[in-house]
Amino acid sequence: MNQQQLKEAVAAAAIERVKPAILDGEIIGIGTGSTANCFIDQLAALKDDIKATVASSEASAQRLRSHGIEVIELNSCGQIAVYVDGADESNQRLELIKGGGAALTREKIVAAASKQFICIADESKLVDQLGAFPLPIEVIPMARSYVARELLKMGGNPVYREGVVTDNGNVIIDLYDFMIATPQKTEETINGITGVVTNGLFALRPADVLLLGTADGVKTLQRED
Numbered sequence: 001m002n003q004q005q006l007k008e009a010v011a012a013a014a015i016e017r018v019k020p021a022i023l024d025g026e027i028i029g030i031g032t033g034s035t036a037n038c039f040i041d042q043l044a045a046l047k048d049d050i051k052a053t054v055a056s057s058e059a060s061a062q063r064l065r066s067h068g069i070e071v072i073e074l075n076s077c078g079q080i081a082v083y084v085d086g087a088d089e090s091n092q093r094l095e096l097i098k099g100g101g102a103a104l105t106r107e108k109i110v111a112a113a114s115k116q117f118i119c120i121a122d123e124s125k126l127v128d129q130l131g132a133f134p135l136p137i138e139v140i141p142m143a144r145s146y147v148a149r150e151l152l153k154m155g156g157n158p159v160y161r162e163g164v165v166t167d168n169g170n171v172i173i174d175l176y177d178f179m180i181a182t183p184q185k186t187e188e189t190i191n192g193i194t195g196v197v198t199n200g201l202f203a204l205r206p207a208d209v210l211l212l213g214t215a216d217g218v219k220t221l222q223r224e225d
């Protein structure tokens, strides 16, 4: 199976998991990226049963609407039953790095507002230690240089993502050469730098379930509390 087929397979597995919530009239949270796009496209088959969705980016909202699926604001609903999204990396504890598509802040908000977070990814995303993928950090534009200097002091190599403006009007710094031994602590420390909106570590609110596309089929990893 190629990578696209693995993404399609995990998206199909996620559809089976969210179907009962959809049929119960629950609102579904939708992530961002190429794997989430596979999920959105497969969700179209259920559009007549879907009450509404909340999207973690303008791009996903647009794609959902193009399929005739209702998208509402997070402020218009209570707790979301289930959130489905991809990741750039996951460890065995289902702590993630996200934000390769620059949607990390809205993704983190929708994940926080959701009862269950199902992560969908191909097997290349599962790692022993987070950090080979550069950690995305959303930053208020005027704080960019200051935040970069603080990140240098932490031992990483911050690189401004040229030409990218987030849906919230901010910029992205990618932190290279920064292996992460204690994801929760690192998430808190970087979020404590003034001018940082949030960083792409999802360790304080990790995924609950990871559906991993492998050559032997979709594997399910469950978070242990």
Ligand code: 5RP
Pocket: 031, 032, 033, 034, 035, 036, 085, 086, 087, 088, 097, 098, 099, 100, 101, 102, 103, 104, 107
């Ligand atoms: C976007 C994200 C994506 O979930 C992440 O980048 C994975 O994307 P893909 O499914 O295309 O590999 O965090 O901000």
